Every structure is written in C-alpha cells, then in structure tokens.
Amino acid sequence: MDDGAPETVCLEFTATSTYRCGMCGDDLVEMVDGVESESGAPCCGEAHVPERVALSWCNSAAISVDEVDDSVTVAISVGDPRGAFTFTVRRVPDDAAGNLAGRLVMHVPYAAQPAPHMALTALHEGTYLVGAP
Numbered sequence: 001m002d003d004g005a006p007e008t009v010c011l012e013f014t015a016t017s018t019y020r021c022g023m024c025g026d027d028l029v030e031m032v033d034g035v036e037s038e039s040g041a042p043c044c045g046e047a048h049v050p051e052r053v054a055l056s057w058c059n060s061a062a063i064s065v066d067e068v069d070d071s072v073t074v075a076i077s078v079g080d081p082r083g084a085f086t087f088t089v090r091r092v093p094d095d096a097a098g099n100l101a102g103r104l105v106m107h108v109p110y111a112a113q114p115a116p117h118m119a120l121t122a123l124h125e126g127t128y129l130v131g132a133p
C-alpha cells in the first residue's frame with residue numbers, strides 16, 4: 001500500500017444451490033411441488049431432507065482500503081451481484097472546514113436510502129430486515 005491506490009480483498013461465494021439434502025448431501029432444486037436433486041434421483045429410497053446451504057444468500061464480501069480517501073469500506077452483496085451494502089469509516093481531512101476536521105465518520109446503509117441494494121426495514125436501532133417486509 002505504498003502507492004496510495006485503493007486495495008481490495010474480496011471473497012466470492014459460488015454456492016450453486018440454496019438447498020441441499022441433509023441425508024445424502026445432493027444439491028436440491030426447487031420444483032413446483034417441493035425440492036428434488038438435479039438428477040431426480042431419490043434419496044436412499046426416501047424423500048430428500050432439504051436444508052438451506054450456509055452462506056448461499058451471500059454473493060460476495062469485500063474490504064477496500066483507500067489511503068487517498070483515508071477510508072475503509074466493507075461491502076456485502078446479498079441481492080443483485082453488481083451491487084452491495086457498503087459500510088465506510090473515513091477520517092475527515094485535518095484541513096477541512098468545520099468541527100469534524102480530523103474526526104472519523106461512519107456511513108452505513110439505512111432504510112430510506114435512494115436506490116438501495118435491497119429494501120431495509122428497521123427492526124430496532126441498528127438492525128434491519130433485509131428484503132421485502
């Protein structure tokens with residue numbers, strides 16, 4: 001980080017299925033009348049037991065460090081993979097006008113945000129339901 005260019009570390013999540021069978025481990029696909037394995041194969045002679053695949057809701061998680069902006073941003077994508085919820089902490093420059101000079105400020109997603117990554121509904125202060133209420 002000696003050239004001041006922003007640096008990003010990103011984890012991409014590549015789960016192909018949101019459900020898998022708790023008995024046989026097969027990836028399951030949602031059908032009109034329930035779930036079944038992609039091959040349609042039965043599970044040890046019985047119905048598959050669907051379980052949600054952990055972290056299948058997450059597209060990516062990234063941390064960006066920007067020395068020019070004196071900021072760190074965390075981005076978590078759960079909806080459209082081209083977007084993300086972003087959380088940024090930045091230091092206001094020492095020579096900035098006003099009493100925030102040299103102080104840290106934090107930007108977080110909020111419920112009434114224009115063009116949100118996904119809709120947010122406040123459950124209580126600092127906690128939101130993600131998606132349609």
Ligand SMILES: [Zn+2]
Nearest residue numbers: 021024043048
């Ligand atoms: Zn199974």
